[in-house]
Amino acid sequence: MITYGLQQLECAVRYLPADDRYESMVYRRCGDSGLLLPAISLGLWHNFGDLRRWDQQRDICRRAFDRGVTHFDLANNYGPPPGAAEENFGRILATDFARHRDELIISTKAGYLMWPGPYGDRGSRKYLVSSLDQSLRRMKLDYVDIFYHHRPDPETPLEETMGALDASVRAGKALYIGISNYNVDQTAQASVILRRLGTPLLIHQPSYSMFNRWIERDRLLDALEAAGAGCIAFSPLAQGLLTNRYLTGIPEDSRIRTSVFLREEDLTDAVMARVRALNEIAGRRGQTLAQLALAWALRDPRMTSLVIGASTVEQLEANLGALRNLTLDDEELAEIEPFAVDR
Numbered sequence: 001m002i003t004y005g006l007q008q009l010e011c012a013v014r015y016l017p018a019d020d021r022y023e024s025m026v027y028r029r030c031g032d033s034g035l036l037l038p039a040i041s042l043g044l045w046h047n048f049g050d051l052r053r054w055d056q057q058r059d060i061c062r063r064a065f066d067r068g069v070t071h072f073d074l075a076n077n078y079g080p081p082p083g084a085a086e087e088n089f090g091r092i093l094a095t096d097f098a099r100h101r102d103e104l105i106i107s108t109k110a111g112y113l114m115w116p117g118p119y120g121d122r123g124s125r126k127y128l129v130s131s132l133d134q135s136l137r138r139m140k141l142d143y144v145d146i147f148y149h150h151r152p153d154p155e156t157p158l159e160e161t162m163g164a165l166d167a168s169v170r171a172g173k174a175l176y177i178g179i180s181n182y183n184v185d186q187t188a189q190a191s192v193i194l195r196r197l198g199t200p201l202l203i204h205q206p207s208y209s210m211f212n213r214w215i216e217r218d219r220l221l222d223a224l225e226a227a228g229a230g231c232i233a234f235s236p237l238a239q240g241l242l243t244n245r246y247l248t249g250i251p252e253d254s255r256i257r258t259s260v261f262l263r264e265e266d267l268t269d270a271v272m273a274r275v276r277a278l279n280e281i282a283g284r285r286g287q288t289l290a291q292l293a294l295a296w297a298l299r300d301p302r303m304t305s306l307v308i309g310a311s312t313v314e315q316l317e318a319n320l321g322a323l324r325n326l327t328l329d330d331e332e333l334a335e336i337e338p339f340a341v342d343r
């Protein structure tokens, strides 16, 4: 007699995406390119490693796609352990999304430490080419839609790094090229090199939120507009600070307790006072704080998309609710301004 575990049975039931999945999502054009991205994309940095149940990861991805989130953002080192998020997402692709590959924009990146020795980090051609091959194997994909250099590497000539990105497109392993964490000068230089090579820069992925406004000071969106490139901001919820997560304490399953990237010391009195003030403004708009933070980060139409994280389906759903009201008038923006400062 054959017996099945619950998980195997669940996998055997074929996933059918929602028929209305394209009805409520807002899509924005990525720079001057032909590519549209959802205004809210899903990132797999946290919550998709081996410490989380795979069926919960799958449920978040399913719901995202059901709601029109066509873009899933990964990197070689997302986990833990590094590589695990690509493997786990590869399983979700195989079980759920295989028939829908042409409806998906899947990105990955290389630029941080991935394997030991001189070729597993930074920006050499050797590292980028090998890393992309590894990412494709982990996700069992022929190509990714966007391949990013994850951070600038001052020790490698920019021509070499951009040449490696261009080569990945020519080899059919990536459709578009992105850069992440580059400052405005590095962005302008990268864009010139890429244009000369014949593979224009599609997109930049910087950090940006009400608590992290460096891209405004550096006029990054102006530089990207001049380059014809789009922008997708990461950590628009400041890793959960710009939500109701920490309003009444620190939950045991929160990022502060489960990750080294957000710390209890980040919850200073000054930060929490701003969080409460912003939460009140959100409430008056009939929104959650997270929804207000997302609407605010999308207020410039040159911001193509925001890549959010979610540890539950409920968080994802709530955040997508931001799309119901993206309009902020001058009075509301002025009210927000004193509390939207770098922490």
Ligand SMILES: NC(=O)c1ccc[n+]([C@@H]2O[C@H](COP(=O)([O-])OP(=O)(O)OC[C@H]3O[C@@H](n4cnc5c(N)ncnc54)[C@H](OP(=O)(O)O)[C@@H]3O)[C@@H](O)[C@H]2O)c1
Pocket (backbone or CB within 6 Å): 042, 043, 044, 045, 046, 047, 073, 074, 150, 180, 181, 205, 233, 234, 235, 236, 237, 238, 239, 240, 241, 243, 244, 245, 253, 254, 255, 256, 290, 307, 308, 309, 310, 311, 312, 314, 315, 316, 318, 319
């Ligand atoms: N290019 C880069 O260098 C870089 C760097 C960082 C991130 N990224 C990309 O950006 C993506 C998003 O980063 P992020 O996860 O830091 O983004 P985020 O959206 O600022 O933070 C997500 C976290 O906030 C909490 N949260 C989200 N929605 C919530 C809600 N409605 N209510 C309460 N809490 C909520 C959850 O934390 P809990 O775990 O506490 O539930 C969630 O994991 C990453 O996955 C990655 O793709 C890129």
